[in-house]
Amino acid sequence: MPERHSFPAFEELKQETQGVDVLVELAPPPFEAAVDWLFDVEYLERKAELLERRDAARRRYQEGQRRIESTYGTVVVRALDRRADGDQPRFDVDRMATELADAKAAVDGLVADLDEAFLTRAERRKLSELESDIVAAREYVRNKRAFDEGYDALAGDLEAFEERFEPYAGAERYMVTSDREFLVGASRDIWADLSDLARELQLHVLPDEDARWLSEHKTRFGELVDAIPAYNEEFVANERDRYADLLEDRPEHGPLNDQQQNAVVRDDRRNLVDASAGTGKTLTLTYRFQYLLEKGVPAGDIAAITYTKDAAEEMAGRIAAATGVDEDDLDISTIHSFALSIVDDATVGSGSGDEETDLGDALDSLVDDYLEAAMADEKPDEADVPYPDVYGDFLAAFREFRRVDAEEEYVDTHAGWNQSRTDFLRSKLTTFVDNARTFDLEPADVRRKIDETAPIQFTFATAGVALLEAYLRRVEATEHPIDFDEMIYAATELIESAPDRFASRYSHVLVDEFQDVSDATLSFVEAFMSGDTETHLFCVGDDWQSIYGFNGSNVRYFTEYGERFEDVTYTPLEVNYRCPPSIVRAGAALMARSEAPQNDKPVTACSDLETDPTLHELDGLYEAREPGYVVDLVEDALASGYDLEDVMVLSRNDRNSTVLQQVREELARREIPHQRPDSVPDYVPESTHETFDREVVFDDSGDAAFESGPDEMGPDAPPMVTVQSVHASKGTEAPVVILAHAVDDDPEGIPVEERTDELVDPAIDISANHFAEERRLFYVALTRSEAEFHAVTKAGRTSRYVEDVRDYFEVVEPEFTLEGKCTEFTPPADDSNRPFKATLDCVDFEAPLMAWPNNDPPRLEEGAVYRITDPVVEEGPFGEEIRYDRSTVELLTSYVSTSSGDSDDPNPRARADDPGDD
Ligand SMILES: Nc1ncnc2c1ncn2[C@@H]1O[C@H](COP(=O)(O)OP(=O)(O)OP(=O)(O)O)[C@@H](O)[C@H]1O
Incomplete structure (x- = not known):
């Protein structure tokens, strides 16, 4: 059936006609004809006009429609076909968009132009x-175009992301901090961009491939946004699972705790374990070494640096035993040996054989040459010394120094009692140059620090600077480094200049006691990170134990490490496995009061031992009583079941220390085997020699002694009490620790008296706060203890650090009882009111006694042995004296004639205990 056309314009006309018909019917007859006529004329005209407009409109429509279809039909059909297929457009989307925009404009134009x-x-x-x-x-x-644009905009970011993420795709590696920060940010940005794009687009309109790409990427990045921040945690958990055998099932002690396990497996470029004493830092480092070996890292790719040779040997032994790797294949050494090995490696075959390679020799011989010639006042052209021009400067300053010294008698006043002038000057000059090297001061730096208004310092330091110049010339002229500092600098330079050769040799460098780094050692360690090497650092340390400021170390390198370098992961360890809770709390309280900023480190004790540290405040004749008292404590410990090696006696100083020297003498007198300072054979009483299958030597005093320190003795080493400085005790531990001479602000106390050395000061550049460093030293001493800690001090002069934590101490006021033989008795002249005087030989010390006649004291008998209970010590004209009277003196043994052979018995206590002697 043909379509019936219907036009609104004609409908309107029709309605109008119908309206006229009704009007005609209603109109009276003559008027009716007129209306008809009028309407016919009007209507027909309008009808013709309408028909004309209709035809024009239809023509325009048909032409327009045809034109649009022929012009744009193909592009529209193609686009619609792709859209329907979910397929990619097969030609230029931009051209397509333009054509379609034109088509739309054409349609719009047509519609606007048409009378619809x-x-x-x-x-x-x-x-x-x-x-x-x-x-x-x-x-x-439009969607396709928007997608393409979005895709293009993201392509760079996606590529960068994928490239950075690629090493972590298998979840086999710890994510390095800078990568992590980048990937966290990038994944968030990409996810946001993808989400915006998806929001902006109608996915169902996009080609399927694009829609799928978009939704898959959106899902992936949605997951990555959550997964990347949690990536390392997951890696660590997996790694811990995989190596649970190593980390949890070792029989010699319990499993490593969570934090320790995390520290072992975390593997940023730089890993820093910052934890207080006894929390297992060294143990964790040892485990990290083993873990790396178990992971398949070749032993030769791992280097570990310890603070002392002993610690290196102990660690190597432990790792070799645990892993079966030959000890010789383990690269564990002190930083100096490590640097030396690098320098040696680099200079092999360079003809360094003739050079002075013995560290220290170069300086010693230079000081000797210059000093000897200058003491003999040899002129530069007469003297057989290197660098005569510098010697000329040295001589001029040295002559001035001697002139000033002759007036001020400086050397005579300051030299040790058995030290010659030359020895004194030699030691000061060597220390001067040594310090300048340690603190990396150039001659000009030292010169600036000299006080020109102080003649002694000015003349001596001017000579010192000349010597430093000569030494630096020698350093320069010598191919092989000739001192420790030079060694470190040279090794650092070598590594930095050839990272492929030296730095990339190690994939892992582990460093113990990292808080003690100096400028030079830090540069050395960091040199391993130079170039494109993939070396990873693992350092453990504790700024609370930084005690080598005088040696050039600077704790700020440790505390500010994360700010100075990139890719640092910190791991805390918060359980102390060594000390009883009271010591752990006292240590934390001590450090909370530090004079210098310290890192905050929460710590709890694992032990449930209820021992409190003990404070022994000796009064009266302190200096004389102290060694005997300390050794009494050693004997108490031995008597209560501790072994010799369980006891450690510490003091602020060792070399040149009267305190430890006297303690050692007392230990030897009581035949207790004990350790002596480096290079001196340790003491073992003759009676025990045959017990040990070792060669025994006898020292000058006739004491039997082993040739080396306890750690080097091997399995046959005899057990002995450790006696050492607090510095030397770092990193060690013992059940019983006795800190001798915990006296405040004393030449051998803690804090040690802050001493300036007028001669050497210009060559020193210590940045550490003296009292803060001494506090840390006290912290080290306190935290060596696994059970008992005893601080022995003089009543009224107790160390400020003990005072800071006195509440944690059990305070013992030892009863002061003197027992000894009266060796001298001087009664007053009868008529005088002068005191009786006597001396009691208490073996450990001589006690001067005094009594006034009107106190009615007993008359003492020379040669008899007395006990004085609770004696009152007073300051007399010749020092401390003990007042005695009838109520305090007790006769233990009457005078025994020397012919009996007993009178020289050095141990009156034994006699007093013997009832047969009464
Ligand atoms: N997880 C553990 N379980 C049992 N004992 C542990 C654990 N971790 C450490 N220890 C023990 O705690 C003591 C202290 O460990 P370590 O010497 O490694 O600590 P440190 O942090 O290096 O101490 P310091 O800084 O005082 O030298 C050692 O006897 C060690 O065997």
Whole structure:
């Protein structure tokens, strides 16, 4: 059936006609004809006009529609086909978009230009279908274009992300901090961009491949946004699972705790374990070494640096035993041996054989040459010394120094009692140059620090600077480094200049006691990170134990490490496995009061031992009583079941220390085996020699002694009490620790008296606060203890650090009882009011006694042995004296004639205990 056309314009006309018909019917007859006539004329005109407009509109429509279809039909159809197939457009999307925009404009123009009222419904539908096809095609192209643009904008970010993420895709590696920060940020940004894009697009309109890409990437990045921050945690958990055997099942002690296990497996570029004493830092470092070996890292790719040779040997022994790797294949050494090995390696075959390679020799011989010639006042052209021009400067300053010294008698006043002038000057000059090297001061730096208004310092330091110049010339002229500092600098330079050769040799460098780094050692360690090497650092340390400021170390390198370098992961360890809870709490309280900023470190004790540290405040004759008292404590410990090696006696100083020297003498007198300072054979009483299958030597005093320190003795080493300085005790532990001479602000106390050395000061550049460093030293001493800690001090002069934590101490006021033989007795002349005087030989010391006649004291008998209970010590004209009277003196043994052979018994206590002697 043909379509019935219907036009609204004609409908309107028709309605109008019907309206006129009704009007005609209602009108009276003559008027009716007139209306008809009028209407016919009007109607016919309008009808003709309408027909004309209709035809024009239809013509325009048909032409327009045809034109649009022929111009744009193909592009619309193609677009719609792709859209329908979910396929990619097969030609240029931009051109397509332009053409479709034109098509839309053409349709819009046509519609605007058309009087649609003259179109049939079918024509209108067709037009609207054309319009909507164009719109749909445009929608497809717009989405596709927006997707492509979004994709292009993301492509760079995605590539960068994938490249950085690629090493971690298998979850086999710890994510380095800078990568992690980048990947966290990038994954968030990419996810946000993908989400924006998806929001902006109609996915169903996109080609399927694009829609799929978008939704898959959006999902992936949605997951990565959560996964990347948690990546390392997961890695660590997996790694801990995989190596649980190593980390949890070792029989010699319990499993490593969570924090220790984390520290072992975390593997940033730089890993820092910052933890207080006894929390297992060294143990964790040892485990990290083993873990790396178990992971398959070749032993030769791992280097460990310890603070002392003993610690290196102990660690190597432990790792070799645990892993079966030959000890010789383990690269564990002190930083100096490590640097030396690098320098040696680099200079092999360079003809360094003739050079002075013995560290220290170069300086010693230079000081000797200059000093000897200058003491003999040899002129530069007479003297057989290197660098005569510098010697000339040295001599001029040295002559001035001697002139000033002759007036001020400086050397005579300051030299040790058995030290010659030359020895004194030699030691000061060597220390001067040594210090300048340690603190890396150039001659000009030292010169600036000299006080020109102080003649002694000015003349001596001017000579010192000349010597430093000569030494630096020698350093320069010598191919092989000739001192420790030079060694470190040279090794650092070598590594930095050839990272491929030296730094990349190690994939892992582990460093113990990292808080003690100096400028030079820090540069050395960091040199391993130079170039494109993949070396990873693992350092353990504790700023609370930084005690080598005088040696050039600077705790700020440790505390500010994370700010100075990139890719640092910190791991705390918060359980102390060594000390009883009271000591752990006292240590934390001590450090909370530090004079210098310290890192905060929460710590709890693992032990449930209820021992409190003990404070022994000796009064009266302190200096004389102290060694005997300290050794009494050693004997008490031995008597209560501790072994010799369980006891450690410490003091602020060792070399030149009267305190430890006297303690050692007392230990030897009581035949207790004990350690002596480096290079001096340790003491073992003759009676025990045959017990040990070792060669025994006898020292000058006739004491039997082993040739080396306890750690080097091997399995046959005899057990002995450790006696050493607090510095030397770092990193060690013992059940019983006795800190002798915990006296405040004393030449051998803690804090040690802050001493300036007028001669050497210009060559020193210590940045550490003296009292803060001494506090840390006290902290080290306190935290060596596994059970008992005893601080022995003089009543009224107790160390400020003990005072800071006195509440944690059990305070013992030892009863002061003197027992000894009266060796001298001087009664006053009868008529005088002068005191009786006597001396009691208490073996450990001589006690001067005094009594006034009106106190009615007993008359003492020379040669008899007395006990004085609770004696009152007073300051007399010749020092401390003990007042005695009848109520305090008790006769233990009457005078025994020397012919009996007993009178020289050095141990009156034994006699007093013997009832048969009464
Ligand atoms: N997880 C553990 N279980 C049992 N004992 C442990 C554990 N961790 C450490 N220890 C023990 O605690 C003591 C202290 O360990 P370590 O010497 O490694 O600590 P440190 O932090 O290096 O101490 P310091 O800084 O005082 O030298 C050692 O006797 C060690 O064997």
